[in-house]
Amino acid sequence: MTMAAASSTRDRIVSAAAKLFYAEGIRAVSVDAVAEAAGVTKRTLYYHFDSKDDLIAAYLDGRDQPNLQLFQKWFAETEGDVATKVEGIFRNLARAARHPKWKGCGFLRTSAELANMPGHPAMRIAAAHKKKFENWLHQRLETEGIDGADVLARQVLLLLDGSFAVVLLHRDPSYMETAGMAAASLITLALSSR
Amino acid sequence: MTMAAASSTRDRIVSAAAKLFYAEGIRAVSVDAVAEAAGVTKRTLYYHFDSKDDLIAAYLDGRDQPNLQLFQKWFAETEGDVATKVEGIFRNLARAARHPKWKGCGFLRTSAELANMPGHPAMRIAAAHKKKFENWLHQRLETEGIDGADVLARQVLLLLDGSFAVVLLHRDPSYMETAGMAAASLITLALSSR
């Protein structure tokens, strides 16, 4: 069926774009390179996407749910109180960052590249992604009866995104464990004053 | 004198590059654009710099000391204990981030763009810059007799760089004040257990 084939082609293009954009950066990767990696011609790519900007947005949109679910899985499978479970996210992230292909957070790196285009569709997708994580964490902390769970969720997010940036710069994943300790300290402090 | 003229021309090129690279991103700005903004021809630019990569490194190198001194000034002119003085850095940064031309941290944005070139000269300059800030803060905290001042300095750095990334994404400088509160909490906690 033509529709099914179209959908599958589109997926292959997004998948190839995701691999290249994440590995090399958005502006460093040409539309030609994405088309070739996907095994289609440029004309086919432009049939499925209006522009390169449209393709960038599709790349980030495809990473939204998988990334969120990974964080939630790491939280869920860590045993202990909520501070320990949050610290588990940082520990797992440090492990992931030791993989040679790790290149930081695709959402943050894209937003850094598109800093001069605040209204870019990809910027809105990235902002919404980070907000979803913050809201999810807010709920987890509020369930524990923590006062100021909203502020605390933001502080953990700041430590998380800070560790993405710093580890990308120094190539030293131990900063992520240090960030996790800080997050656990702040949460424990809040728990102790319930 | 020819030497003096050469030096001044070089400075004008670096200054024009800094303005454009920071405002629009490294890969979004062409060598032609930098030359035109500096009021020289491309041939003159290539007389002073071996390559665009060389120019990028000169841009970041020129921002190293001014940025560090700004942070130190904000720390020095804030009244109070060391936790309050560190929080003063975040408060001043939040004020700076409200300027319409603010586009995050040039060092972090450059490292995000060059993530696929770990050995790039600009990456080493950026990493050294952040390390200098961390070391300076480490000394300030150690002077206060804090145990684990090295870990604490890293956690403040993580909050600082996290706030650069998050504020750039959401365009909401209040995250910087939230990060400053977290930094102050962590420092106060360490002070109380001396």
Add this chain to the structure above:
DNA sequence: GTCTATAAGCCGATAGAC
């Protein structure tokens, strides 16, 4: 929906004159 072919222009970098 996918192809071949190409437009129109910008990219980093260089040649050679003065």
Add this chain to the structure above:
DNA sequence: GTCTATCGGCTTATAGAC
């Protein structure tokens, strides 16, 4: 040290056939 002029290649995007 700065200029004019230009190279070869790559860029996003499109025309038109099937």
